[in-house]
Amino acid sequence: MKRGLTKRGRTGQMAKAGEKKDGGLVETIKTIFWALVIAGIFRTLFFQPFWIPSGSMKDTLLIGDFLFVNKMAYGYSRYSCPFSMCPFEGRILESEPERGDVVVFRHPVNGSDFIKRLIGLPGDTVQMRQGRLYLNGSPVEVEPDGQFEEVYARQGPMGYYPQCENAPVGEGGACLKSRYRETLPGGSSHSILNIRDGFFSDNTPLFTVPEGHYFFMGDNRDNSQDSRYARANGGVGFVPAENLIGRADRVMFSSAGRSLFFVWTWRPDRFFKKIE
Template identity: 45%
Template sequence: MAKHDDTANEAIAAAANAAEQIDHETAATVDNAPKEEPEEADTRDAKQVAVDEAKEIFSVVAVALILVMILRTFLFQPFTIPSASMEPNLYEGDYIIVSKWDYGISKYSFPIALPFIKGRIMNHAPKRGDIVVFKLPSNTKIDYIKRVIGLPGDTVQMKQDQLYVNGVAVPNTELGPVDAKGFEARYATAYRETLPDGRTHLMQDIVKDGRADDTGEFVVPAGNYFMMGDNRDNSLDSRFSPDDPYEPGVGFVPAENLEGRAVLILMSWKEGSSLWKPWTWLNFHWNRFFKPLH
């Protein structure tokens, strides 16, 4: 019996030692575990919190404005067509995108004209046939849109309703009647005109004896361009002098006045639509969305 008791006692002692060892290891593990740092309390008062939030909002808005200005100055700018002078290609209410980098940068590329910029930086001359947005030479607060017809050194003339460039009649093919919005006559005749460089575009003619259907010969000065509207009888363009007391026009357009080339009709609102009339916001010409311009 004593032998068995000794064996039992030894077993109990061994179990106790094992349990004690486990307790020591567990305690060591707990002691060695990384301790969590207490969270730092926000000691700012309400006023400081408001100031910091305002600074953050201001920073976001400032960055957004800078990005918009860069985009508007160097890449693209939207314009709304206010008149019928470029029918049948552009109609009143069309919202267009103008590429700003095509002709380089001038003082008029910026939201506010920068007088210390002379001429054009990274200048690229427009091509005959481009649809161009430019500052009106007689009032640079006003934006105009016309088509480039005459380049520097060209001669341009209208004779009996026929366009001549450098003494050569510009071919045109009659296409038929079109609606002539924004004019006393509601219909006009559409033509496809082919310029000397081979580029073609649509134009329209309303009357055969309009005031600008017979002109003298214009010689385009160096550094200037001759602009015409595609709606030939309803466009005050380079055929009209800015000094005309009755119908002041555009005259020649200096290169530095060019703002960019019209490339796309993004969308088009119907007549009578207005930002001040929310119920008209969806009065679109859906068939004119994303229409490339030529």
């Protein structure tokens, strides 16, 4: 008749079980580590996810749009890496952005990521007069394009209410804004919105864009903190070239609700929508 395991045998089996458990933990840690490394490389060199938290780029981009930023478009700077950890100054493999690009960049003061439309290139003069954009002394072509309508209700996780040209509007009412089609020199065409006339954003000083910098504006012209506002006043000012992170080309996913899990608030018509 077989006898039970000896103490030495039991100890050996326990040791092997412990080694297997420790080995499994080590493999799990290695897998997580390399997954993070690969994700970091992908995010640094190729595409960075970006979620739209505000209405400054309506109706091109809506609150709740989710997109990937093309980081290969303009080359790389220290802001290309997570936490701005790339160990170099300036830009490498640099390509010049084009007027009209929708660009994600690092705010020169507060360090947050912003998304706006590139309006002024180095050496350009930019000015708003009575709500009309002037580039290098000439008015930019613009024509009426109907109205943009949305429901007056809280939007996105932050719960912001939209601003309306037809204010005041009650909860659940139709919030309207005049829409125009603006065509920049070079042929880039896009929608812009108007909320009110005579606001500061409609009449600005004459800006001359310095070398190595760019001038950005939001498409929702009366609801955008951008290069029209000095940094001291909470604006963006001129953005250095090294602060550019990448170009936004396409909306991948969109949700109008307070959470991505609210399936009934998804916007299927915006999935994979090209950004103009």
